[in-house]
Amino acid sequence: MSRTHTVVDSPYGPLTLVATDSVLSGLYMTGQRHRPAEHTFGAPDPRPFGETVRQLDAYFAGELTHFDLPMQLVGTPFQLRVWAQLRAIPYGETRSYGDLADALGNRGASRAVGLANGRNPIGIIVPCHQVVGASGSLTGYGGGLDRKQRLLAFERGAPDDALF
Structure with missing residues (x-):
């Protein structure tokens, strides 16, 4: 098993991409809860991440609403x-923990x-930010509630600082 990683910029801060045997196995934000230790990410190598970076760029530009990546x-x-x-x-919708159950x-x-959602190793692409409380309220998010609110607002086409 070979692991490599790279760090890319995003509107939501640096994202650490991790690949296992050249297949995306992690996307972690700075300060993320349940973020693995840095030494587990493997050597720096941007080569396995070309398509992931292309799709993330298209997503952040508002041009992509569904990721199609091997993971x-x-x-x-x-x-x-x-x-x-x-x-x-x-894309742009939410579900409650109860809906998923x-x-x-x-x-x-x-x-x-909720516990499984919090352990999602590939944030944004596997959209755990789209899960809300039963009342529609924002609840925990491993990347922080501010990021969750901003991601949801972005997907709705609202300003970054719009309240959910």
Whole structure:
């Protein structure tokens, strides 16, 4: 298993991209909760990330609403199911933790969905920022509530500082 990483700029701060055997396996923000230790990211090497950077640039320019990238997500079977549900949320829309639990066939799993959501290793591309509380309120986000609000506003076409 070979791991490499690169850091790219974004409107939401630097993003650390990680690849395992040249396949995207991580996208981490500065100060992100559950961010792995830097030494686990492997050697710096921008080569595996060309298409990821191209799609992120198009996303941040408002030209891309769906990422189409090979990814290597590592987690429990439940986490993988939650992350698949995240990828099914349409651009610019939100879902509640309960909605995701319902989609997984277990309404009582809202809290477990929240925990899996918080462990998502590929932020933005696997859009955990699109999950909100049952009332529609902003709730925790590993990248910080400010970033979550800004990402949601961006996807709605609102100014960065618009309240959700």
